[in-house]
Every structure is written in C-alpha cells, then in structure tokens.
Amino acid sequence: MKIALAQFNACVGDIAGNTAKIIDALTEAKLERADMVLTPELALSGYPPEDLLFREDFHLQIDAALVELKCATKGITLVVGHPAEADGHLYNAASVIRDGKVIATYRKQSLPNHTVFDEVRYFTAGTDACVFEQGGVKFGVNICADVWHDAAPYCAADAGAEVLLVLNASPFHIDKLSERHAVVRERIAENNFAVLYCNLVGGQDELVFDGGSFAMDANGKLTQQCPAMVEDVYYVMLDGVSPTASTIAPELSMHASVYQALVLGLRDYVRKNGFPGVLLGLSGGIDSALTLAIAVDALGVDKIHAVMMPSEFTADISVTDSREMVAGLGVEYSELAINPVYQQFLESLKASFAGKPFDLTEENLQARVRGTLLMALSNKFGKLVITTGNKSEMAVGYATLYGDMAGGFAVLRDVPKTLVYQLSEYRNQISPIIPQRIIDRPPSAELRPDQTDQDSLPEYAILDTIIERYVEQDDSIADMIAAGLDANDVIRVVRMIDRSEYKRRQAAVGTRITSRAFGKDRRYPITNRFNPDRMMK
Numbered sequence: 001m002k003i004a005l006a007q008f009n010a011c012v013g014d015i016a017g018n019t020a021k022i023i024d025a026l027t028e029a030k031l032e033r034a035d036m037v038l039t040p041e042l043a044l045s046g047y048p049p050e051d052l053l054f055r056e057d058f059h060l061q062i063d064a065a066l067v068e069l070k071c072a073t074k075g076i077t078l079v080v081g082h083p084a085e086a087d088g089h090l091y092n093a094a095s096v097i098r099d100g101k102v103i104a105t106y107r108k109q110s111l112p113n114h115t116v117f118d119e120v121r122y123f124t125a126g127t128d129a130c131v132f133e134q135g136g137v138k139f140g141v142n143i144c145a146d147v148w149h150d151a152a153p154y155c156a157a158d159a160g161a162e163v164l165l166v167l168n169a170s171p172f173h174i175d176k177l178s179e180r181h182a183v184v185r186e187r188i189a190e191n192n193f194a195v196l197y198c199n200l201v202g203g204q205d206e207l208v209f210d211g212g213s214f215a216m217d218a219n220g221k222l223t224q225q226c227p228a229m230v231e232d233v234y235y236v237m238l239d240g241v242s243p244t245a246s247t248i249a250p251e252l253s254m255h256a257s258v259y260q261a262l263v264l265g266l267r268d269y270v271r272k273n274g275f276p277g278v279l280l281g282l283s284g285g286i287d288s289a290l291t292l293a294i295a296v297d298a299l300g301v302d303k304i305h306a307v308m309m310p311s312e313f314t315a316d317i318s319v320t321d322s323r324e325m326v327a328g329l330g331v332e333y334s335e336l337a338i339n340p341v342y343q344q345f346l347e348s349l350k351a352s353f354a355g356k357p358f359d360l361t362e363e364n365l366q367a368r369v370r371g372t373l374l375m376a377l378s379n380k381f382g383k384l385v386i387t388t389g390n391k392s393e394m395a396v397g398y399a400t401l402y403g404d405m406a407g408g409f410a411v412l413r414d415v416p417k418t419l420v421y422q423l424s425e426y427r428n429q430i431s432p433i434i435p436q437r438i439i440d441r442p443p444s445a446e447l448r449p450d451q452t453d454q455d456s457l458p459e460y461a462i463l464d465t466i467i468e469r470y471v472e473q474d475d476s477i478a479d480m481i482a483a484g485l486d487a488n489d490v491i492r493v494v495r496m497i498d499r500s501e502y503k504r505r506q507a508a509v510g511t512r513i514t515s516r517a518f519g520k521d522r523r524y525p526i527t528n529r530f531n532p533d534r535m536m537k
C-alpha cells in the first residue's frame, strides 16, 4: 500500500486555499497510484485558528469545504484534519473520506493547553478510538498531542490499530524533532504498532511548523524521515503493516534548524500578510546585519530596502561596514542623516528641557527619529518594517518604545544575543554575507559617545545564562546564585526582566525558536508586585 504524507503549508483562515492544496495533493497522489493521503492537524482551517473558531460563518465555510473534498476522493482515501461541530460542542477532528463518503471521524482526545497551546478554550475532548480498515490493514487515527500521552494511542491499539496515522501541527523549537522521535518511540513500545506522522509546515505569527514528517515501524525504527521546513508530498510504502525502508533526510544541526526556522517564519509572515517586501534600519551592528541576512534568504534581494541613518555618534566604520554588506548583496540601500530632524526636536523641547543634562531622553529621541523615518517609508511604499532586537534585549527592556521597537515583525525576538553571534558565523560559512568586522566589534547602541552595551548590561554570556534560567527554566534567584552566578548580576537582571513586561507587550510579534519565548507561552502580569528577591532578605 502507498500512503501520501501531505506535508503542506496551510494558511490560517484560508479555507479555500487550503482545500485547493489538499485537492492538489489528492490529484498528485492518484497519479502516483497512492491509496491514501494523510494531512496535518486542522489542515482545512490552518493551525491555530484561535477565536475564528467562535464564528458560525467560519464553520459554514469548513462544512462547504468538506463537501468539496468529498468530491475529490473517488478511488482514494483522504484523512483530513478539520474543526467539527456536533451536539453543541466543537472538536478538533479528523475525517476519513473515501469515494465521496465520510467513513469515520476521529475527535482528538488529549487537548494541549500548555506553552503556546490553548485548545481547551475551544474544543471538547473526544473519548473514542477511530480505527478503519483498508487493504487488510487496520489504521488508527490520532491527532498530535494524543501521542504525547499514553491514553489515546492505547485506545487505538485496543481497538485493533496496526498502523497509527498521526495528524500534527507540532511547532518548532530547538531540538523538537528528537523529542517527537522519542515520544513516538515510547508509544510504539507500549502498543506495538507502526506510526506514520504527518506534520504541518510554515510560519503562523510567532509559530513555525517545521514539517519533518516521518514513519517508524513497530520496532521503533525510523524507516523514513522527510525534510524539515519544506512543503511537499512524501510517499510511504507499507509492506503489510510495516513501513518499508526509505529516504532518511539528515537531521539539521541546531544552528541550521534555527536559521531555517527564522527564514521560514519571516517569509511566511510577509507572504501570508501580503507585503511587497521589508524595510530595516541597518546600523553596522550585528543584529541588523543578521536580520538583513535572514531577510535576503527569506525574500530575495529585490524585496528588501536597508536604510542607514547615521548620527553624530555613528562611527565611520558603521557606515563603511553597512555599505560593504549591501554592496555585496545588491539590496536597495539609502542613507538618511537623522541630525537635522533630531536637532529640530531638541529645538522644540529646548525651553521645556532648560537646565537638564543630556541623558537617556536624548538617546531615545535618536532611536525615535529613526523609527519615524522607517515608518514613513513603510507607509509610502508599503514594505513592512522589520525590527532587529534580540531576546536578550527584549528580556531586559534594552530597546526604545516607538524607536528601534517601531515595526511589524521582530525577526530575532526569541534569539539570545550569544546565539545571534553563532548564527552569523553559521550563515557566513555557507557564503560570506556579514562583514567579519561587524561580528568582531563590541556591540554598541551608538546613541552617545564611546557607548558599548556592556556599560549598562553584564556581558552577554552571563546575561543570556540568567535569562535562560529565569525565563525558560523558572529558576529562583537562590537557584541561580547557588549555581555560581554573581548575586548582584542575578538580582539586577531579574529586576530588569520583571520591569520590562510592559515593553514586551508592545513589541512586534516574532518567531519562536526556544522552548519558551516571550509570547503566548509566557504570560506575565504587567502590574506585578511579586518580588522574587524577597526570600533572600
């Protein structure tokens, strides 16, 4: 038997477009003489459809799309994910359709409600197994989080499943593919069935689904591994109930997987939201250089406009290195001096600021002039402004509201500064794109003379360790000090992180690559008087 895994890039809400893609996969699969097509989770609606699920007109369109799909199943079986209403409840479902008839419908049993998932807000959990027979093989159906727990897979095996079909919308974070392999292997060891795992691919706001569909036999041996981050239809051959040995796409390195996730996240945000391209401020620093490299790989040089906006504090090498980078790439490049506008602002504020020294106010004003210029270019030409702040800066609030935070998509929002350097080196190994001096220079905001980031922040290796422990691992201050971190650094950084929640809520959305980003999976109150330092006193 031949089964197609339709690892496709659904767009949330584009029910007509998603239906067309599924029909294309059915057409191709028929030409390939396949017996069955398996889609990702909620393939018809895209994942996650969020509060669209509360709309009756949304469900009417889903129902109409299911009718259309039925007509395309002559001589082939389709296992398709879709939201389903029944008896006043809403289910995360998968229907098995063959020759124009729905022969079975499965309702997801384990609804994830942790990290970035909110499924309990929308769905009722199913209770029953779904097993159907084709070509003498008994196929069970599960949906994504079902296989992260033992109940639903056991239920399917108990109902006779010999091959488990799993429809997934499993988002990327570092090392996620190994986690999926391990968890599926556990289920196989418990139930002795083979598993065909079809995952969604593509960017959806802060999430990137990385594809990487696979097949494992009943011994837990990986028999087929499909490539990550690409949309395609892959075919699994079953010999009886066992998938036969096929292509194993090599696992991407950590740096390659993160880089490709950032590329896909940006590309899909720009494409799915209909922007003609992107604009960014290019400063001669590492963050904007890496952001530009990612934009080039995501969109191509002709869709990008880089803008250098020097001030009196901008070092000559910042301008030289920016010119060198764009000249090598061939992207559109402008230089707009900010001094005339900045001086005009100071003039307007002169009476109000009389007797006050130059401080953060004037630094932020420069960043805001740049933000205003970029947003004006965006309004005039339609390109999306992408911001360049990284996770370390987002953590401690080291960015200016309505300044360098002005923009629509934050490419490096979940990338710690130490990883920014590693990704820059990684990208340059593929082909030199970021001038080496940009990587080697000490980071500086260049908003006052001789400024470096380390004037106000601990060195990035230490800062990132504290951020990872406090934000991603929920470590206490005592845990971090016990692990050997300097108490002053820890307390200072934790205070900065807590105080900056208001800023993160106003920051542009950006791709999640860690197991806990500042987004859906970390919802802290802004007004918050919890003092993590209290027990220390």
Ligand SMILES: Nc1ncnc2c1ncn2[C@@H]1O[C@H](COP(=O)(O)OP(=O)(O)OC[C@H]2O[C@@H]([n+]3cccc(C(=O)O)c3)[C@H](O)[C@@H]2O)[C@@H](O)[C@H]1O
Residues within 6 Å of the ligand: 360, 363, 364, 367, 393, 397, 398, 399, 400, 401, 403, 404, 444, 445, 446, 453, 456, 502, 526
């Ligand atoms: N809880 C709260 N809820 C709502 N709003 C709150 C608030 N607390 C302050 N605010 C508001 O926020 C303002 C402060 O925020 P903001 O104006 O952004 O300014 P602020 O955070 O004070 O300063 C910007 C920081 O970013 C650094 N920076 C700027 C630019 C580039 C870079 C870089 O190298 O990448 C670094 C800069 O060195 C400084 O540490 C306050 O004046 C107040 O209006």
Ligand SMILES: Nc1ncnc2c1ncn2[C@@H]1O[C@H](COP(=O)(O)OP(=O)(O)OP(=O)(O)O)[C@@H](O)[C@H]1O
Residues within 6 Å of the ligand: 280, 281, 282, 283, 284, 285, 286, 287, 288, 289, 307, 308, 309, 310, 311, 314, 370, 388, 389, 393, 404, 443, 444, 445, 446
């Ligand atoms: N001279 C400039 N010209 C254009 N954009 C700038 C300039 N200075 C700052 N920006 C924009 O503001 C962002 C934050 O800038 P800044 O240089 O202050 O911090 P950074 O974190 O060191 O970033 P980078 O490493 O990119 O310089 C930059 O990434 C860039 O998008």
Ligand SMILES: NC(=O)CC[C@H](N)C(=O)O
Residues within 6 Å of the ligand: 041, 112, 143, 144, 145, 146, 148, 168, 169, 170, 171
């Ligand atoms: N959509 C889901 O049910 C995903 C759940 C699962 N924990 C995953 O990330 O793969």
